[in-house]
Structures are given as structure tokens and as C-alpha cells.
Amino acid sequence: MKLRRKKAKPITLKDVTIIDDSKLRKAITAAALGNAMEWFDFGVYGFLANALGKVFFPEASPGVQLVATLATFSVPFLIRPLGGLFFGRLGDKYGRQKILAITIIIMSISTFSIGLIPSYAMIGVWAPILLLLCKMAQGFSVGGEYTGASIFIAEYSPDRKRGFMGSWLEFGSIAGYVLGAGVVLLITALIGEQGLDSWGWRLPFFLAFPLGVIGLYLRHALEETPAFQQHVETMEQGDREGLQDGPKISFGEVVRKYWRSFLCCIGVVIVTNVTYYMLLTYMPSYLSHSLGYTEEQGVLIIIAIMMGMLFIQPVIGLLSDRFGRRPFVIGGSIALFLLAVPAFRLIDSGLQPLIFSGLLVLAVILNCFTGVMASSLPAMFPTQVRFSALASAFNISVLIAGLTPTVIAWLVEATSNLMMPAYYLMAVAAIGIVTGLAMRETANKPLRGAAPAASDIEEAKEILKEHHASIEQQIEDIEAEITRLEAQRRRLIDQHPRIEA
Structure with a gap:
């Protein structure tokens, strides 16, 4: 018996989703604020690495203190894949908005708690243990934070503006770093480095609580994304009830069915986040510990670089809507491979104008990745598995990238070769080139499995x-x-x- 193929329903104007501008702005603000708080903590932790080493690992040498503090930064990345699996399935089961509200609560409480931990001198080994527990709680919540926020913005954005809108998520990340750096700098200027090492390091972490309250308020007031609402509404009644049991496709099936998207996602995240952590988390410690600059000088240079990145970020997103995402991934990776060594030659020169130029080169390259990542990744997977698939792939990648500060600090300490960070970036750039060539272009196209979306x-x-x-x-x-x-x-x-x- 010959089966008759069901004729596809023609797409009409009613099938195109019109995005409400006010809801879109609220979605971007709420998502970017939570992401800013996540990176505010990471930035503060990087800028205070030397001070935290003295507080929590006082009996070690300065070099070992730095490695130990950055290791505490990296260990929570082992927890992130678990958080990604947990929140990813919940995000595909209950929706994106509820998960974003939960993650910001956990993140703000765990960050605030770091400021309450007594020093090693007061409670001994329990001090670094408590620090590690707080960082692990952060890692678990962050496992669903970035992917949820990027999906939220992508599913709210018109197809022709998804790159520009998604770039504001990373704008929030950079802004969080700037805020963290500014707070550390201000506290250092007011109480001095001795006061910072004694008690002032606690103050930046206390800011996480009010930021978390504001973020929770904004996220709680949001509606669910149009794409997820459409996904639920168009399902048959039996499937809609089955939605409450979570995605019907297992993690293994996701990898087998969407293996190309999975690998491309991993590649984009690795090249982006390794460069990110190298520049914005490891570099302040590199300037102060390896090159002999004061913490204040290192922070000032990084603040100037990040301020420039804030202006470039939305421009890259806007251009990606016109020229595509792939050119920026490929071009940025080639530039990173060719310019990593020259950039670090400039940084190691000892002359501030040249140091600034070297860091600026790395910052512009980083903007090529961050400007398109939030719009590229959600478009790789269909609506019904987008959160769980993306969270899994993203956090596996971040597990690798998160080791960057620790590995690089150890390599420099073990080899006394200040060019090790450059060689590390060149290896990562090769991954980025292969990924950019393999990934499909998604600019100006509907999200996979979703209806077209327009501004008007x-x-x-x-x-x-x-x-x-x-x-x-x-x-x-x-x-x-x-x-x-x-x-x-x-x-x-x-x-x-x-x-x-």
C-alpha cells in the first residue's frame, strides 16, 4: 500500500510572529543583568586573586597562592555540566522564564556568602573549603544561567535583529566585569591594598545581593518566550501532557541526532571562553604577579580595555545580522592564531602604551566571538530540546575553558616562559577555524523549529x-x-x- 504524503500547510502572514518591542527590551534587560552579575563575580574574583590567595592560602608562596586561588575558580566548572543537565531539562519542561528566576537566586546567595567566610587565620582549612563550596554552588547555577539567558533573548528577537539583540547579553557580561573592576579599584583607592587584603575584599561580594534582588524582580515579571509558547500551543494534547515529563529525547540521542550542531557549539564556546578567561580573569593577575605591576595598575589597564569592548560589542552584533555569524568566527580565529604572539610581545614590553595595544588586539578579537555567540548557539537546536542540548554542549565546553586561568598560571610558573599564554591561544584558535568552517550560517533565518519572527x-x-x-x-x-x-x-x-x- 502506497502511503500518501500529507500536504504541508502554506505559510501565511498569520504564521509570522510579531515581536512586541517593549517585551523585547524587558527580556534583554532582565537576561543581561543576570549575566552581568555572573561575570561581576568572576571579574571580582580575578581582580582579587592575589588578595584572596593571602586570605585563604597564607602559608603558601605567592606563586602557589595564585595557582591555588585560580584553581578554586576553576574547580566549580566541574559542576557546571551537572547544572546544565539539571536546568536544561527543566527549561525544556517548564519554560525558560522560571529557570532564569531560580538561577539568579542561587547565584546571588552563593556570591554574597563568599563575603561572609572567615579567613584562614580564624578557622584554618575550613576557610578554603567554604570558599570552594560557595564557588561550586555558583557553578551549578551558572550551568543554566548563560544558556537560559541566550535562549530567552534569541526566542524573543526578530530574525533580522537576533545578532544585535543577542550581543547585549555579552554587553552585560563585559559591563559586569567593568563594574567588578571599578568596585575593586574604588575600594583599593579608599582603604589601600593593606585594607583590601584585611577586610575590603569582602565588600564587592556583598553587592551581589541587591543586584540579585533587582534581577529576580525583572525576570519574575517577564512572560514566557513566544517560541516556547508556540511550541506548547501547537502540540497535540497528548504531547502537551508529555511535556511535563521533560524532553522525550535522551542526551545520547541529542548528540547522535544533532552531532554537528553539538560539536560546532563546543568549538565556538571553547574559543570564545578561553580568550575571555585569558583576557579578563587571568590577565590582571598576570600583569601584577608575572610582570610586577601593582594590582591597581593592572585593573586600570583592564578597565580601559573593557570600556572599549563595550562600544565594539553591539557593532559586531549589528554587522553579523548583515554579513552573517560565520565570517566573525572564522576571521576572529585566524586573527587570534596570527596575532597571539605579537600581542603578548607587546604586553611583555614593559611600556604602558604597548601593553595597552597588545591587550586591545586581544579584546577586539574577543569581540568577534562574543558579538555572535549568543545569537549563534540557540539557532543550532530545535525548540523542544534547545535548552537541554545547548546547556549540555555549552557546559562541557566551559569545563575545558574554565581551566584556562589555572593551567596558564601553572605553565608560566613551571616554565618561567611568559609566552605560554600566547601558545595556548594559538592552539585554541585552530579549533575556532575548524568550527567556523563547519558551522551553518543562521543569520536572518528563523530559529530551528520555530516560526519566522518580525519586528512589525x-x-x-x-x-x-x-x-x-x-x-x-x-x-x-x-x-x-x-x-x-x-x-x-x-x-x-x-x-x-x-x-x-
């Missing part, structure tokens, strides 16, 4: 017109291919003595 009715009409034009072109291509095959068939028949048309 006029844009919706244009999208529909382009969609129909694309179909017409595909039909013409198929007809041309049929004509070519018919001609080839005729030639082969003519060559055979017993076959007739």
Missing part, C-alpha cells in the same frame, strides 16, 4: 515575500536539475542498443 507587520510581509521567493528559486533549481538529468538519461539510452525511451 511590514517586516513580516517582507519576510514572507523572501520566503516565497526562496521557494520559487528552489523549484527553479529542481526543474533545472530535472532537465539536466533527463538530457543525461537520453544520452545513456542512445548509447544502449536494446533500451528505448
Whole structure:
């Protein structure tokens, strides 16, 4: 019996989702604020690495203190994949908004608690143990934070503006670093490095609580994303009930079915986050510990660099909507491979203008990645498994990237070679080049498994017109291919003595 293929329903103007501008702005603000708080803590931890080493590991040498403090920074990344699996499944089960509210609560409480931990001099080995526990709680919550926030913005954004809108998530990350650096600098200026080492290091962590309250308020007031609402509403009743049991596809099946997207996601995250942690977490300690600058000088240089990144970030996102995401991943990776060594030569020169130039080169390259990551990754997976698949791939990658500060600090300490960070970046750049060549272009296209999204009715009409034009072109291509095959068939028949048309 021959099965009849069900005719696909034509896409009409009603099928194009019109995005409400006010809801979009609220979504971006709420998502970016939570991400800013996450990176505020990471930034503060990096800027205070030397001070925290004296407080929690006072009996070790300065070099070992730095490695131990950065190791405490890296260990929680072992927990992030567990948080990603946990929150990813919940995000595909209950929606994105609820998960983002939960993650910001855990993150703000664990960050605030770091400021309450007594020093090693007071409670001995329990001090670093408590620090590690707080960092592990952060790692668990962050496992669902970035992926949830990027998905939230992507599912709220019009197709033609997803790159620009997604770039504001990383704008929040950089802004969090700037805020963390500014707070450390201000406290150091007011109480001096001795006061900072004694008790002032606690103050930046206390800021996490009010930031968390504001973020929770904004996220709690948000509606669920249009893409997820559409996913639930269009399911049959039985499937909708099954949604409460979580994604029906297992992690192994996700990897097998979407292996290319999974590997591309891992590659993009590794090249982005290794460069990120190298520049914004490890570099302040590198400037002060390895090059002999004061912590204040190191922080001032990084603040200036990050302020420049804030201006470049949305520009990259905007350009990616016009030229695509792949050119920035490929171009940024090639630039990182070619310029990593020259950049560190400038940084190691001892001259502040050259140091600034070297850091600026790395910052612009980093912007090429951060400007497109939040818009590229969610587009790689369909709605029904987007959160769980992306959270898994993202946090596996971050598990590798998160070791960057510790590994680099150890390599420099063990080899006394200040160029080790550059060689490390070159190896990562090779991964980025391969990934950029392998990934599919997603700019100006609907999210996988979702309806087209537009800013207004006029844009919706244009999208529909382009969609129909694309179909017409595909039909013409198929007809041309049929004509070519018919001609080839005729030639082969003519060559055979017993076959007739």
C-alpha cells in the first residue's frame, strides 16, 4: 500500500510572529543583568586573586597562592555540566522564564556568602573549603544561567535583529566585569591594598545581593518566550501532557541526532571562553604577579580595555545580522592564531602604551566571538530540546575553558616562559577555524523549529515575500536539475542498443 504524503500547510502572514518591542527590551534587560552579575563575580574574583590567595592560602608562596586561588575558580566548572543537565531539562519542561528566576537566586546567595567566610587565620582549612563550596554552588547555577539567558533573548528577537539583540547579553557580561573592576579599584583607592587584603575584599561580594534582588524582580515579571509558547500551543494534547515529563529525547540521542550542531557549539564556546578567561580573569593577575605591576595598575589597564569592548560589542552584533555569524568566527580565529604572539610581545614590553595595544588586539578579537555567540548557539537546536542540548554542549565546553586561568598560571610558573599564554591561544584558535568552517550560517533565518519572527507587520510581509521567493528559486533549481538529468538519461539510452525511451 502506497502511503500518501500529507500536504504541508502554506505559510501565511498569520504564521509570522510579531515581536512586541517593549517585551523585547524587558527580556534583554532582565537576561543581561543576570549575566552581568555572573561575570561581576568572576571579574571580582580575578581582580582579587592575589588578595584572596593571602586570605585563604597564607602559608603558601605567592606563586602557589595564585595557582591555588585560580584553581578554586576553576574547580566549580566541574559542576557546571551537572547544572546544565539539571536546568536544561527543566527549561525544556517548564519554560525558560522560571529557570532564569531560580538561577539568579542561587547565584546571588552563593556570591554574597563568599563575603561572609572567615579567613584562614580564624578557622584554618575550613576557610578554603567554604570558599570552594560557595564557588561550586555558583557553578551549578551558572550551568543554566548563560544558556537560559541566550535562549530567552534569541526566542524573543526578530530574525533580522537576533545578532544585535543577542550581543547585549555579552554587553552585560563585559559591563559586569567593568563594574567588578571599578568596585575593586574604588575600594583599593579608599582603604589601600593593606585594607583590601584585611577586610575590603569582602565588600564587592556583598553587592551581589541587591543586584540579585533587582534581577529576580525583572525576570519574575517577564512572560514566557513566544517560541516556547508556540511550541506548547501547537502540540497535540497528548504531547502537551508529555511535556511535563521533560524532553522525550535522551542526551545520547541529542548528540547522535544533532552531532554537528553539538560539536560546532563546543568549538565556538571553547574559543570564545578561553580568550575571555585569558583576557579578563587571568590577565590582571598576570600583569601584577608575572610582570610586577601593582594590582591597581593592572585593573586600570583592564578597565580601559573593557570600556572599549563595550562600544565594539553591539557593532559586531549589528554587522553579523548583515554579513552573517560565520565570517566573525572564522576571521576572529585566524586573527587570534596570527596575532597571539605579537600581542603578548607587546604586553611583555614593559611600556604602558604597548601593553595597552597588545591587550586591545586581544579584546577586539574577543569581540568577534562574543558579538555572535549568543545569537549563534540557540539557532543550532530545535525548540523542544534547545535548552537541554545547548546547556549540555555549552557546559562541557566551559569545563575545558574554565581551566584556562589555572593551567596558564601553572605553565608560566613551571616554565618561567611568559609566552605560554600566547601558545595556548594559538592552539585554541585552530579549533575556532575548524568550527567556523563547519558551522551553518543562521543569520536572518528563523530559529530551528520555530516560526519566522518580525519586528512589525511590514517586516513580516517582507519576510514572507523572501520566503516565497526562496521557494520559487528552489523549484527553479529542481526543474533545472530535472532537465539536466533527463538530457543525461537520453544520452545513456542512445548509447544502449536494446533500451528505448
